[in-house]
Amino acid sequence: MSKLVIKHKTKEKIGVAIKIIIGLMFVSPIFIGLVFSFVPDEELYALPTFRTIVDNFSVNNYIKVFKTLPIFSYIKTSLVMCAIVIVAQVVISSLSAYAFAFFKFPAKNLLFTLVLIAMMVPGQVVTITNFLTIRRMGLLNTYLGLTLVSFAGGRSLFMFRQSYMSLPYEMKEAATVDGCSELRYLFQFAIPLSLPSISSISIMLFIGEFNAYLWPLLVSRKPQMYTIQIGMAQMIGSDAIPNYGRMMAVAMLSLIIPIIVFIIGEDYLIAGMTRGAVKG
Amino acid sequence: MKAEKAVAVGRQLKRKQFTPLPYILLIPTMVFLVVFTFYPLVNCIRLTFYATDSIGRPGAFVGLRIWKKVLNSDEFHRSIVNTLKYASSIGIGTFTLAMLLAYMSTKNVKGSKVYQTMFALPIALASAPIAAIMTYVFSKYGIFNAITGSSKIWLSGKTLFPTVVFIVIWANSGSSFIYLLVGFRNVPLELLECADLDGASPFTKFFKIYLPIASPQVFFVIFLNILSAFKSFAMIRILVGTGDSELAVLIVKLYDYAFVRERYETGCVYALILSLVIFLVSRIQFVVEKKVVFYQ
Numbered sequence: 001m002s003k004l005v006i007k008h009k010t011k012e013k014i015g016v017a018i019k020i021i022i023g024l025m026f027v028s029p030i031f032i033g034l035v036f037s038f039v040p041d042e043e044l045y046a047l048p049t050f051r052t053i054v055d056n057f058s059v060n061n062y063i064k065v066f067k068t069l070p071i072f073s074y075i076k077t078s079l080v081m082c083a084i085v086i087v088a089q090v091v092i093s094s095l096s097a098y099a100f101a102f103f104k105f106p107a108k109n110l111l112f113t114l115v116l117i118a119m120m121v122p123g124q125v126v127t128i129t130n131f132l133t134i135r136r137m138g139l140l141n142t143y144l145g146l147t148l149v150s151f152a153g154g155r156s157l158f159m160f161r162q163s164y165m166s167l168p169y170e171m172k173e174a175a176t177v178d179g180c181s182e183l184r185y186l187f188q189f190a191i192p193l194s195l196p197s198i199s200s201i202s203i204m205l206f207i208g209e210f211n212a213y214l215w216p217l218l219v220s221r222k223p224q225m226y227t228i229q230i231g232m233a234q235m236i237g238s239d240a241i242p243n244y245g246r247m248m249a250v251a252m253l254s255l256i257i258p259i260i261v262f263i264i265g266e267d268y269l270i271a272g273m274t275r276g277a278v279k280g
Numbered sequence: 281m282k283a284e285k286a287v288a289v290g291r292q293l294k295r296k297q298f299t300p301l302p303y304i305l306l307i308p309t310m311v312f313l314v315v316f317t318f319y320p321l322v323n324c325i326r327l328t329f330y331a332t333d334s335i336g337r338p339g340a341f342v343g344l345r346i347w348k349k350v351l352n353s354d355e356f357h358r359s360i361v362n363t364l365k366y367a368s369s370i371g372i373g374t375f376t377l378a379m380l381l382a383y384m385s386t387k388n389v390k391g392s393k394v395y396q397t398m399f400a401l402p403i404a405l406a407s408a409p410i411a412a413i414m415t416y417v418f419s420k421y422g423i424f425n426a427i428t429g430s431s432k433i434w435l436s437g438k439t440l441f442p443t444v445v446f447i448v449i450w451a452n453s454g455s456s457f458i459y460l461l462v463g464f465r466n467v468p469l470e471l472l473e474c475a476d477l478d479g480a481s482p483f484t485k486f487f488k489i490y491l492p493i494a495s496p497q498v499f500f501v502i503f504l505n506i507l508s509a510f511k512s513f514a515m516i517r518i519l520v521g522t523g524d525s526e527l528a529v530l531i532v533k534l535y536d537y538a539f540v541r542e543r544y545e546t547g548c549v550y551a552l553i554l555s556l557v558i559f560l561v562s563r564i565q566f567v568v569e570k571k572v573v574f575y576q
Contacts, residue, residue, distance in 0.1 A: 023398030096309035099302035129320035152312030211406030213514035251409035262404030
């Protein structure tokens with residue numbers, strides 16, 4: 001009997017090991033990028049061998065990149081943009097969701113339908129006219145221009161609403177009987193108790209905004225306002241002879257933050273993705 | 281005295297008295313939705329009837345001329361074909377890859393979190409750095425040729441389309457993997473035990489148990505990928521550019537007309553056609569879902 005259990009356990013361990021190896025192969029492009037970011041550009045104009053990597057290993061690419069490109073400015077722009085969007089959406093959605101979760105008022109259904117319709121409008125479709133609006137407002141190359149269109153989000157509003165509605169009704173009743181006003185209930189109970197939702201929303205928004213491409217491409221025209229994605233993309237195909245080593249170095253610098261955030265916040269991100277996404 | 285107060289409070293709870301508070305709470309959301317979703321949508325429709333200048337101001341009214349010009353052009357027909365080809369390749373490819381990975385990770389055992397995180401990792405990766413790595417991997421002297429011994433430039437000519445599709449499938453698979461994993465883990469244990477007792481093969485278990493029970497997620501993921509392929513712009517722009525190619529899909533044309541050539545009205549026509557395509561596919565999803573999907 002015990003032999004069987006042991007056999008079963010070893011089998012399971014071998015299975016896990018094989019799957020981890022498959023996983024490593026699956027994410028191998030990142031390791032390839034990492035390894036070749038330490039190989040000088042000149043060595044990559046011939047087929048690489050194992051010796052190319054070992055013999056030429058150096059951090060020169062990174063030094064060159066830091067000297068020639070304002071990488072920290074790119075990353076700063078990206079982070080500030082993320083922070084503004086996260087704060088704005090959490091504040092705006094947490095307030096508006098409260099109206100939908102706890103009040104009955106005339107035109108509630110109409111307004112709710114408007115939010116649903118807005119969620120169905122693909123972002124790319126309004127990109128052109130939003131760009132014209134932002135330019136007319138003189139907001140090109142500003143943080144406001146980068147973020148203003150993302151201040152309201154149907155998705156975060158829904159997540160807040162769901163979180164509020166899952167709070168026990170008795171709690172609200174008890175608070176009201178004790179003379180707790182609506183606003184006080186919102187700030188003292190509903191929002192603090194929605195912390196898991198806030199984490200999910202923040203992590204989803206962070207990864208989405210940090211990795212955004214089309215909108216920053218349109219709004220950030222000056223290198224001082226490039227986000228890291230735009231800075232990275234400008235490097236690709238811009239030189240007649242590509243500097244692959246330096247490109248890999250910038251790629252690694254632009255991947256590191258979202259990967260760390262993903263690994264730390266994976267559970268919240270998955271909760272946010274799957275909550276209410278699929279029926280059943 | 282106390283009882284009276286409680287009754288009064290109770291009445292107050294029941295009575296639907298008018299308060300402006302919900303409207304005040306909704307103002308910011310509604311303002312932003314109107315200014316950055318509804319107004320631009322209406323404006324986009326309006327612009328297609330005018331000749332616009334280089335900063336997007338409508339000039340002379342031209343009626344349906346721009347619509348006719350676009351709908352009759354060869355490049356529009358090509359972009360529709362490209363879009364359908366691209367979206368179906370991405371939809372099928374990503375679903376297949378994610379399903380294999382999810383089926384592999386179904387069991388929650390010690391250490392499974394490690395490979396689960398690796399399979400989901402593409403969620404966190406942006407298009408630009410992936411494109412940077414991949415242009416090297418698939419270049420003439422890249423690692424792919426070093427391994428396979430060929431000397432092709434993969435991101436050009438006939439191999440351009442399959443190579444880009446391959447890269448995008450990999451980059452998209454993370455979120456599909458997560459949804460399918462959730463679906464597969466919903467399968468009740470006793471059902472699997474019964475199947476094991478009856479001697480069902482992994483193959484049978486997959487098709488007769490996992491797929492039907494995870495059918496909401498399976499269905500969702502297939503359409504999610506088709507819909508996201510309609511919107512996938514970054515990878516194509518960085519790897520291929522926005523010129524004429526097999527990858528000149530609708531969103532690429534939209535960008536090319538509006539932001540490269542500054543023909544905003546033509547860009548808006550492409551934007552509206554793109555949203556019509558997205559809308560139609562969502563409708564198909566809705567209708568088919570009711571017929572095929574099995575809810576527990």
